[in-house]
Amino acid sequence: MAQYLSDNDVIDRVLAHIKDGTTDRGDRVRQEPVDHYISDERLAQELAMFRKLPTPICPSAAIKNHGDFITYAAAGTPLIIVRGKDGVARGFKNACRHRGTKVAKDHGCVGAFVCPYHGWSYGLDGALLGVPHENGFPELDKSKLGLSEVKIIERGGLIYVVQEDGIDNPETLLEGLPEFFTPEQELFAQADGIVESNWKLFMESFIEGYHIKPAHGKTFYPFGFDNLNVIETCGPHSRITYPFRRIEKLANVLPEKREATGSLSYLYQMFPNVIISQLTHHTTLGILEPIGTERVKFTTYSMTHTRGQADQVSALENAIRDREFVSQTGQEEDIAVVEAAQESLASGANTHFTFGHFEPNIVHFHEQIDRFIT
Ligand code: FES
Ligand SMILES: [Fe+2]
Structure with missing residues (x-):
């Protein structure tokens, strides 16, 4: 059964990439027809697919x-x-x-x-x-x-x-996934909003690290790396690791003494339309709900972390600060580029979008849509 790597294995892989100036990369290039982002018929097929799959609805x-x-x-x-x-x-x-x-x-x-x-x-x-x-x-x-x-x-x-x-035994599509939330973790924020784009354009912005420096040059990039990620899949789902620069300090720490918190963040893509971003002090479940081909409702539930926190009060304070940083900076930058892409969809400038070797989780995502759509 496929499973995601342990924190330590991820850290080892990141440290090797830093040393070698490399990143995980895919082996396939995908051409996705722009029509798939515009077509009402395609959206109807996608929604029919959603209804058959086990999709997270809340924590x-x-x-x-x-x-x-x-x-x-x-x-x-x-x-x-x-x-x-x-x-x-x-x-x-x-x-x-x-x-x-x-x-x-x-x-x-x-x-x-x-x-x-x-x-x-x-x-x-x-x-x-x-x-x-x-x-x-x-x-x-x-x-x-x-x-x-x-x-x-x-x-x-x-x-x-x-x-x-x-789908026969839909539970089998969840095999190998980790426990995302324990009962000790507290739900501390819930929100929703509208993004003016096709749901897939928005989803794609979460699951590749090729855009970190150009799109997040003053927000995420100073704490992270440009195009340096660990890429994994688990059944139809995937995970991308975004390391922080602090991770370099772990190069000389024994594996059993390493603390992953603060050194890396995980972005799980839960096929088809959900993301779980596990950051330093909080984890957010985000549901992308298509509202027609040109809009997506984004509903989020944010949970505190217990690991590495002194007490409940500091866990909550840290979580609130962590969430504000992400939602008021990087998130807005992603929404801006995604909504700008949406505006050009119907212009005819592109008949296809091309996903290269640094965007393998997007390739996997579209392959899974092909697999489950009827
Ligand atoms: S009681 Fe519900 S619609 Fe009449
Ligand atoms: Fe981004």
């Missing part, structure tokens, strides 16, 4: 306690994700079984969902509990009108949703 910590729920529209389907009285996370289509309106909005903690239209109520397990003036529905079988359930997988501190059948 377990977002619905920590019984009755905690979130709502989220995934690949066009409004969903409720809720933790039941038995502690099990469940997912339902957010649609009343009477006349379809949403029975929950935003997020919160409830004992039951009560539809705002005519008051039908549903338990945390989705069962239809009550119908006001029930004698108006003489044939109604309440046991058949629970909320429509979708498959949920909870693993490694993440909640995944599988909306539709079509």
Whole structure:
């Protein structure tokens, strides 16, 4: 089973690259038709693919306690994700079984969902509990009108949703992935925003380090390297390591004494539309939700780290500072170049985009879309 390298193996590989002036590189060049970023038909195929794959929808910590729920529209389907009285996370289509309106909005903690239209109520397990003036529905079988359930997988501190059948044993696509979040890690920030670009253009900006110096010359680059990365894949997913310059100090430290925190950051691409960026003091889960071909909603959940932190207060302070640095600097630079690329898509300047040997995780990403799209 494929797995990602240990921190120490990654550090060894980075140190060798620094010494040799090299980086991990791919062995394939890919030409991706620009039409794939513009076409409504292609997007419809991609969204159909999303609905069959196990896609992360939130960290377990977002619905920590019984009755905690979130709502989220995934690949066009409004969903409720809720933790039941038995502690099990469940997912339902957010649609009343009477006349379809949403029975929950935003997020919160409830004992039951009560539809705002005519008051039908549903338990945390989705069962239809009550119908006001029930004698108006003489044939109604309440046991058949629970909320429509979708498959949920909870693993490694993440909640995944599988909306539709079509892939045998979808869990196998998660084999080898690490535990991303432990129960001690605290969810300290949640946000969402819109980026004016195709979801794939935005995704591509996270998963290569070839752009660090030109695009992040005054933000990330002073702390890192230009085009120096470790590249790995795990099934349909991938990981890229962005080392910090501080890592050079580890060259003379025994492997068992090395501390990876502060020396490198990991960017996991969770196929198809999610990233997990593990930085020094916090980890962010980011979901890229296509809103048509030209927009993407970016929803983030940020979690504190416990390892290497003196106490809870300093862990939270460090996490907040770390997150502000990333979201107010490098992130905005990425969004600027990506939105600028979006504006040129329809100009005809490019019929294809070319991904070279320094962009192998993007090549892998598009190969996986080809694999799962029907
Ligand atoms: S639509 Fe929900 S009770 Fe009528
Ligand atoms: Fe970037």
